[in-house]
Amino acid sequence: MSKVIKCAEKAVVYAAKGAWVIYERLNRISPNPSFTPKWSDKPLLKSYQKEKPPLGWPRTTDSLCPKCIPEIRKQILDGKLPHEVLLNDKVGEIKAQIIERNGEILMVKDCPRHGHFEDVMSIDTAFFKHLEESFPGRDIRAHNDEKLHHHGTSTVTHGRGSVLTIDLTNRCNMMCDPCFMDANQVGFVHELTWEEIKTMLDNAITVKPKRQMSVQFSGGEPTLSPYFLDAVAYSRKVGYNSVQAASNGIEFAKSKELCRAAAEAGLRYVYLQFDGIGNAANSHRKVGNLFDVKLQAINNLHEAGVEIVPVTTIINGINNEQVGRIIQFGLNNPKKISFLSFQPVSFTGRDEDITDERRLAQRYTLSHMAHDIKKQTGFGEPARDWFPLSFMSTFSDWADLIHGPTAEWGQLSCGCHPKCGIGMAMMIDKETKEAAPVTAFLNMNKVAKDVARVNDAARSK
Ligand code: SF4
Secondary structure, X not given: OHHHHHHHHHHHHHHXXXXXXHHXXXXXXXXXXXXXXXXXXXXXXXXXXXXXXXXXXXXXXXXXXXXXXXXXXXXXXXXXOOOOHHHHOOOOEEEEEEEEEOOEXXXXXXXXXXXXXXXXXXXXHHHHHHHHHOOOOOOOEOEOOOOOOOOHHHOOOEOOOOEEEEEOEOOOOOOOOOOOOOOOOOOOOOEOOHHHHHHHHHHHHHOEOOEOOEEEEEOOOHHHOOOHHHHHHHHHHOOOOEEEEEEOOHHHHHOHHHHHHHHHHOOOEEEEEOOOOOHHHHHHHOOOOHHHHHHHHHHHHHHHOOEEEEEEEEOOOOOHHHHHHHHHHHHHOOOOEOOOEEEEOOOOHHHOOOOHHHHHHHOOOHHHHHHHHHHHHOOOOHHHXXXXXXXXXXXXXXXXXHHOOOOXXXXXXXXXXXXXXXXXXXXXXXXXXXXXXXXXXXXXXXXXXXXXXXXXXXXXX
């Protein structure tokens, strides 16, 4: 009997493949022009109209001198340089070369004043190439944004960004090292007023393309701001549907009432600082029972209906042996944990002045992470199962077409550089906890190409 079913399955697969070839050929005949949706003054892009930055190696790229930048910042803060230099001059910018050496991809650069710098970008050239080849291209050019996106060389030129991070306060109830914000140690309190928060949210809506994005309240510890709940509620009121808080979880662990109030205000996710499994793995943050606190926060938030995304800053040699255990924790708790987020350390804020030796030893690239996860869990072929976050924009394009020209908002579309962030989708049976990467049984590059063809034809519903 099973032989008969297998034969029938094969026949269906061949028939579907044949039907797709015919459909796709017909679909290519005189495609419809792209429409201009209500949320943009420019039309939707066909896949072949999307711009890409220079990719591949060896190549030259724009970069910054890590020693010039703090010097320039100090001069601006001391009033010796006007801040306009950041808008009008290329201060601190130098050229860098991206090269391959001994099977690794490196960035090497020379500053005329501070000398030579090098850092590793990837320990796996095939992985690096796969990410670049999976990049579908940039979003519609940003427009109606002249007053907001005016940041000199750093100006956003395409799309509208996909995460709006609003630092509500620099106060924090912890004193970590690392802390990329240098929270709690800068010697002054910087906290947004209600008017400032509202203005940021209102202004961000005016940027076109008016796409959905994640509004993330951060800090310091955002729950310490007196406006935290109001800010969440206002974001939902004006139309953002993914509102998050990046939190260490202490306040959520202390109060179920706060969790309930946050859920009622419209908080959808808590990006929970999460360094590893067990109190020892969290002890470098100088709180003895921090892991117990995290578990309490997860339970309280889950009970209130807020989704939890554990976020781990990974530092090579400090906690990279934890990635496997954290993934196992997620797999063991599939009803409470929908996503995990790993953030390779960036040596900014309190860590800006580290020595070259420590930087080289602690640098943790996306390729380190993909390989550690493979080694520690067995999941994820680095050059098969990981994709740039921007890969999803092809599917956003499809949803934009389906929602049509009268939709108020465009779909969230992350058009960021293919090395900016990566993701792997896992399929998990929530009862048996069996799990596998989706791309172990689905050729996503092929699916994305097929969806792009459907988008390019732009047929109506
Ligand atoms: S909890 Fe976050 S913001 Fe607070 S000190 Fe630690 S890293 Fe910085």
